[in-house]
Amino acid sequence: MPNEVFKALGHPLRRQVMDLLRKGPRSSGELAEHFDAAWPTVTRHLNVLKDADLITAERQGTSIIYRTNTSVIEDAISSLMGMVAHDNGDDEQKEAAE
């Protein structure tokens, strides 16, 4: 399930979008302005983020407003935390000390 999330974050432009949206909602055009890429290119990156549920889109009159979906980011954080957590599955090789 977090598969698409990590994949979506695996592109610098898309992480920059997340960073811009962190400061507040932005329209498609406002986002597109920040990049050298053509608008349709940015739109497609936005779709990747939307498919991963990392952002939401809402039409507001003539423009479309994007927002971050915080809970999904938190899920990804949990997933990463699991990768560094101690196990206790009685299967360890190390951590004899501590």
Next chain:
Amino acid sequence: MPNEVFKALGHPLRRQVMDLLRKGPRSSGELAEHFDAAWPTVTRHLNVLKDADLITAERQGTSIIYRTNTSVIEDAISSLMGMVAHDNGDDEQKEAAE
């Protein structure tokens, strides 16, 4: 810089490797056994993780032992935390209340 990290985590097999290594160091062969994929395929996934610095490889006699590199995972966590953190850049649209 965390670019390769997220990209590396964007594949289920590679995340499973991280999960297996969480329980302790494993050899290439032990890891390969856990998957349906052919050994060379697993090796390549391991190389992707190694290039992203998410794991380390150390030859031990005839076998090669892999371990997680915890600090890089922690960096990725920081990166994600930045995506949900409040900004205070005097640029907000929302959070008028609270």
Next chain:
DNA sequence: CTGATAATTATCAATAATGCTAATTAGCAA
């Protein structure tokens, strides 16, 4: 309806990722 602006979808070429089999390197034991 017409025109203008906002944004998306369609299509295509180039590049990257994935997974396989075959060939190769590395260490160790006899």
Next chain:
DNA sequence: TTGCTAATTAGCATTATTGATAATTATCAG
């Protein structure tokens, strides 16, 4: 050295991602 096991690299086909331009949809003003 020879032979054996562990693991990687090489090469190739298939599929996915990326990015651009062109065409399309959507909303609103008049």
